[in-house]
Amino acid sequence: MTSTARKPSRIQTENRKRIRDAALGLFSTHGFRGTTLDQIAEACGMHKPNLIYYYENKEAIHIDLLNTLMEEWLSPLDAMNPDGDPLEEILGYIRRKMEMSRLYPRESRLFANEIVQGAPRMLPHLESTLKPLFDRQCGILAKWMKDGKIAEMHPAHLIFSIWAVTQHYADFEAQISVLLPGDDKRARGADQFVEMMFRKVLTP
Amino acid sequence: MTSTARKPSRIQTENRKRIRDAALGLFSTHGFRGTTLDQIAEACGMHKPNLIYYYENKEAIHIDLLNTLMEEWLSPLDAMNPDGDPLEEILGYIRRKMEMSRLYPRESRLFANEIVQGAPRMLPHLESTLKPLFDRQCGILAKWMKDGKIAEMHPAHLIFSIWAVTQHYADFEAQISVLLPGDDKRARGADQFVEMMFRKVLTP
DNA sequence: CAAGTTTTTTACCATTTGGTAAAGTTACGA
DNA sequence: TCGTAACTTTACCAAATGGTAAAAAACTTG
Structure with missing residues (x-):
């Protein structure tokens, strides 16, 4: 049985935080639907697919x-x-x-x-x-x-x-x-x- | 010079009101971006292009x-x-x-x-x-x-x-x-x- | 440093969505 | 009641958007 949850690496912890910080600013002023993944990506200097690498989807960012x-x-x-x-x-x-x-x-x-x-x-x-x-x-x-x-x-x-x-x-x-x-x-x-x-x- | 603003007909007054009422319910719970024209159209029993006939665009409904x-x-x-x-x-x-x-x-x-x-x-x-x-x-x-x-x-x-x-x-x-x-x-x-x-x- | 693993980037796709074109239908005044 | 203007419907489109595939790059570890 392979472990489904590994402990997050340093980079993972950091980047998730960067994403959350950018998303916080956007979600709080434009709401969930009013915020796009592209906006979040740009706000934290990442590319869109990279967000999805760290979070399953947009909603997962919001929930987290x-x-x-x-x-x-x-x-x-x-x-x-x-x-x-x-x-x-x-x-x-x-x-x-x-x-x-x-x-x-x-x-x-x-x-x-x-x-x-x-x-x-x-x-x-x-x-x-x-x-x-x-x-x-x-x-x-x-x-x-x-x-x-x-x-x-x-x-x-x-x-x-x-x-x-x-x-x-x-x-x-x-x-x-x-x-x-x-x-x-x-x-x-x-x-x-x-x-x-x-x-x-x-x-x- | 043709008049740019005519006085609204009975149907216009009624239908604009129907649209506003439906839009009020949706905008107030999903926000502007979280509400689609299709949702508004369905909520007031109209078709999407009909909304645009009464309001220039989605934002005009919200502003009104x-x-x-x-x-x-x-x-x-x-x-x-x-x-x-x-x-x-x-x-x-x-x-x-x-x-x-x-x-x-x-x-x-x-x-x-x-x-x-x-x-x-x-x-x-x-x-x-x-x-x-x-x-x-x-x-x-x-x-x-x-x-x-x-x-x-x-x-x-x-x-x-x-x-x-x-x-x-x-x-x-x-x-x-x-x-x-x-x-x-x-x-x-x-x-x-x-x-x-x-x-x-x-x-x- | 080599092999494997993690992370990033590029190119792309399917769906949703705001909006248009134009034909069809209804209401209404002369 | 007939013609025209107001209104409705159907079929469509282009852009935006959430998300994927897979190659490239960077990092980690034996």
């Missing part, structure tokens, strides 16, 4: 991207410490989300594209990976509320609102930059507003 | 959709009355936005797709139509704040947060329905949460 990025994208949520100070834990999470919107807008938009279009390639992953994590965090929030540490509210909707507001700055940047031009202190203004907002909401 | 829907999409913002009760005016706006997320998720996702991908076909429209409206509403909010009617904060970011939270329920429905299954009272829970949230934020 989603899977690879999913866990680091969710890691801040997992970092919420049940034994820490509730308000500070949540605000810390919000700050990390704002930071990620600023540092990794491509990742944010990649997921936004995928979800807006009905998550055709990610639904199973949402079920299996995100859902348990989400439920656990809802549990932590619920306990903090029951203990009177933060205001009582529906934990799930609280998380939704945090995601909505923080990711909005990455996903809708095209709109925001039209409505609020004069770039320099926009990020700080956003951070301050969001912190103020959730502090108010969460204070019992 | 965006333009046609833009103003009704923005109308609730314009309905905010500067002389009304500030808190109630804003909460009323938020309620209408939540209602629109529920009744017109296709429109919401159409715009979301467009903006996430950098608004390639809508940037001018954002500048010319949305921006003035947005600035005016920011002015109204600022005045309410100065008068001490609502809490002091950055008006633009307040509007962003309202858009983010309300549209999130339409745009990210695929995710929400995984995380919060058992559909029946989700909409009411969302309404209640959002109202509670912004009431807290806005109360001085």
Whole structure:
């Protein structure tokens, strides 16, 4: 029985990464169907058949991207410490989300594209990976509320609102930059507003 | 000199509408590039060349959709009355936005797709139509704040947060329905949460 | 360094897709 | 009701696109 999966060589690891990086930029702004293999190839300085050498097909690149990025994208949520100070834990999470919107807008938009279009390639992953994590965090929030540490509210909707507001700055940047031009202190203004907002909401 | 623009016939008006309706459903879930003329044609029971008879090309359908829907999409913002009760005016706006997320998720996702991908076909429209409206509403909010009617904060970011939270329920429905299954009272829970949230934020 | 293996490149192909030409059909005003 | 303009359908096409075949080049290892 021959081994079907060999461990990847140095070149393989490197080139797959180059491909993912180029594909991330393109998929996140043009969507899956709006991106061609030729575009990806040119963006990473390779030839089209070379992409297919590393990935079975176009969809495999997209799926690998989603899977690879999913866990680091969710890691801040997992970092919420049940034994820490509730308000500070949540605000810390919000700050990390704002930071990620600023540092990794491509990742944010990649997921936004995928979800807006009905998550055709990610639904199973949402079920299996995100859902348990989400439920656990809802549990932590619920306990903090029951203990009177933060205001009582529906934990799930609280998380939704945090995601909505923080990711909005990455996903809708095209709109925001039209409505609020004069770039320099926009990020700080956003951070301050969001912190103020959730502090108010969460204070019992 | 022959007239270049004739007034549209009854059939023209009807069929253009049929096309727009079919295209709205497809563009909003598959994006512009992810939707084919054949799909649109089948969805509205026409043949492909017939689409081209009514619209110059595929892009013209998309542009017409965006333009046609833009103003009704923005109308609730314009309905905010500067002389009304500030808190109630804003909460009323938020309620209408939540209602629109529920009744017109296709429109919401159409715009979301467009903006996430950098608004390639809508940037001018954002500048010319949305921006003035947005600035005016920011002015109204600022005045309410100065008068001490609502809490002091950055008006633009307040509007962003309202858009983010309300549209999130339409745009990210695929995710929400995984995380919060058992559909029946989700909409009411969302309404209640959002109202509670912004009431807290806005109360001085 | 020679033999084998991995990686890259060139040339190509089948399908999809946006769009056209033109004949056929229907609606409608005089 | 007849002629014309509006509309629909059939048959087609060229370009774009995802993907393949196979030779050439580069790298690895005994």
